[in-house]
Amino acid sequence: MKTDKSNLLYETIRSALGHVEEFVEEGVAPIKRLQSDENKTPPALGLIHDQLEGCTRCPLHEQRTQIVFGDGDPNANLMFIGEGPGEKEDLLGLPFVGRAGELLTKMIENGLGITRKEVYICNIVKCRPPKNRTPTPTEVGTCRTFLDSQIEAVSPKTIVTLGKPASSLLLGKDIAITKVRGTWHEYRGIPVMPTLHPAFVLRQYTEQNRRLVWQDLKAALAKSRERSV
Numbered sequence: 001m002k003t004d005k006s007n008l009l010y011e012t013i014r015s016a017l018g019h020v021e022e023f024v025e026e027g028v029a030p031i032k033r034l035q036s037d038e039n040k041t042p043p044a045l046g047l048i049h050d051q052l053e054g055c056t057r058c059p060l061h062e063q064r065t066q067i068v069f070g071d072g073d074p075n076a077n078l079m080f081i082g083e084g085p086g087e088k089e090d091l092l093g094l095p096f097v098g099r100a101g102e103l104l105t106k107m108i109e110n111g112l113g114i115t116r117k118e119v120y121i122c123n124i125v126k127c128r129p130p131k132n133r134t135p136t137p138t139e140v141g142t143c144r145t146f147l148d149s150q151i152e153a154v155s156p157k158t159i160v161t162l163g164k165p166a167s168s169l170l171l172g173k174d175i176a177i178t179k180v181r182g183t184w185h186e187y188r189g190i191p192v193m194p195t196l197h198p199a200f201v202l203r204q205y206t207e208q209n210r211r212l213v214w215q216d217l218k219a220a221l222a223k224s225r226e227r228s229v
């Protein structure tokens with residue numbers, strides 16, 4: 001557990017407010033201003049979650065069942081970011097709980113020897129794209145403010161991006177996941193390890209793909225522990 005989290009929480013909220021103001025400047029539907037109290041520790045993720053309630057800022061709200069915000073330890077050292085909720089996630093309101101999620105959970109718990117509750121998991125868009133299509137750049141661009149606020153609130157030591165869309169977003173360029181997986185990058189000062197999406201691994205369930213992801217996750221866990229000392 002990090003010792004500097006409580007000191008960072010107020011700054012996190014201030015930063016989240018900065019993102020909200022960017023939204024307003026860009027003409028996106030304005031959202032309610034947060035009420036902060038410098039004498040209290042603000043529940044950062046909870047406030048960001050409240051801001052998303054009933055969100056209709058992009059077309060993905062039209063067919064969703066519910067917003068899938070995130071899951072796990074709000075102070076996690078290791079954060080996983082995927083593309084968007086699938087069918088089961090949309091129904092249950094939790095990220096990575098379908099078949100791909102079961103594989104991810106198995107890789108975390110059996111492969112890394114830590115529990116899923118010890119990490120934080122979310123997606124770059126919080127509403128299910130119809131028929132699991134890739135979210136459009138506009139949808140990703142609209143929702144990323146909330147992802148950035150989540151990253152700031154959790155303040156992980158290491159991020160693992162799952163698949164091409166999440167990796168491309170954080171690396172700031174269109175990438176080929178098979179080329180960049182297993183290499184270190186950085187987002188807002190946080191080391192980022194891109195790896196294959198578990199849905200891809202399920203589709204191409206080879207020993208090699210499973211080994212590559214395991215290697216990437218082990219490297220990410222080791223880096224998060226190094227940076228926690």
Ligand code: SF4
Pocket residue numbers: 052055056057058059060061067125126127139142143
């Ligand atoms: S994907 Fe994000 S921005 Fe779009 S409606 Fe859902 S919560 Fe709002």
